[in-house]
Amino acid sequence: MLIFAINVFFYPGKGRIYGGLAIKQALFKKKSTQRLRKCAPAYWFIALCRGTTNDTIKTSPCIIRPPVLCKNAGKIVRKHYNYGSINDIHISNEVLQDTGREHMGLHYYLQTVRKLNNMGRWSTDFMHQRATVSEHSFFVSQVGQMLALIEEQNGNEIDWRRLFKKLLNHDVVEAMTGDIISTVKHKNEQLRDMLNILEKEVVEENLLVNMEEPYKSIYRNILFDGKDDTIEGRILICADYIDAIMECVNEVRLNNIVPFVDKYYAIVDKLCKSDLVSAKYFIDEILPELVKGCASLE
Secondary structure (H helix, E strand, C coil): CHHHHHHHHHCHHHHHHHHHHHHHHHHHCCCCCHHHHHHHHHHHHHHHHHCCCCCCCCCCCCCCCCHHHHHHHHHHHHHCCCCCCHHHCCCCHHHHHHCCHHHCCHHHHHHHHHHHHHCECCCCCCCCCCCEHHHHHHHHHHHHHHHHHHHHHCCCCCCHHHHHHHHHHCCCCHHHHCCCCHHHHCCCHHHHHHHHHHHHHHHHHHHHCCCCCCHHHHHHHHHCCCCCCCHHHHHHHHHHHHHHHHHHHHHHHCCCHHHHHHHHHHHHHHHHCCCCHHHHHHHHHHHHHHCCCCCCCC
């Protein structure tokens, strides 16, 4: 029986077969003993938590199950300790819908955001070291924090709460749309406006549709409160540029000259147009140190 349990837990593709065999041997064969019959709920509990023993569970075994599934599995096992048939054990759609209703959509939001761990930037260019969108978001947050500190030291007031919301969430939408190349998105205003509309529709239909209030309204505001004319929005714009600049510098140092030298100068030119004190400080004081020893960029 221990072999069946191991197979159910570690081999999800075979879980239904071994789970079924374990139950049948424990409950329905003439030679089954009372000891085996007592062990049967344990196999089904393992199998239900793995999401492999019942046709109503469709999620991939590679995805972490929401807590509601494990809770329901435990309840169902206890409820059906004295089954009359193997078909008595199931998780109905009604149970899944009724339990944890207040958390609808929030677990899916977390699963969606984790996709950014596997989404690479600069997808149309060869890179020696390609950062993911989640790595980019973290570093933009670090750069934005540094720029905001410089702004404060020069007498400008920063709304830190709003700033960090912008920095952390500015690319979450890409978990659903993919990384849209900046040169494509900003080719012209008409295309940019159309893509903005598309992003909002995708988020509404795939993320917010199952989310309960007040979280739906909160996340709607957070996800689309990005680059704007506020000082926090302009810091986000500059931080985004600076991370891209540093990616270009890294690729050029690795002798990936084309197209990253041209990209570097194009992005630096955009950063120079910012009126932020922190942007000017970065260009004059920090950037020269970052490119030191890199002949193609000095």
